[in-house]
Amino acid sequence: QGRNDLSMSLVGAVGAITSGVVLGWIGFTGLALVVGVAVIATVLLAPYGRIRQAA
Incomplete structure (x- = not known):
């Protein structure tokens, strides 16, 4: 669990830094x-995503 928490925290920190640079x-x-394009x-x-084929 500790390793997962560490990796999530590191990924969050990298994402925050990257988003600041991109912005x-x-x-x-x-x-x-x-965002408009997305x-x-x-x-x-x-x-x-809602289309289902008839069985």
């Missing part, structure tokens, strides 16, 4: 564009 690089406008893709692809 500093692209700014809030770039962040909004990236939201649009999710909305467009969501119906395909």
Whole structure:
């Protein structure tokens, strides 16, 4: 359990550092564009997640 907690903490720290660098690089406008693309893709692809073939 301790090793898992350590690895999760390290990954969280690396993610926080990386996100700060990326945000500093692209700014809030770039962040909004990236998130907008992700939201649009999710909305467009969501119906395909509900399609089930008839048995």
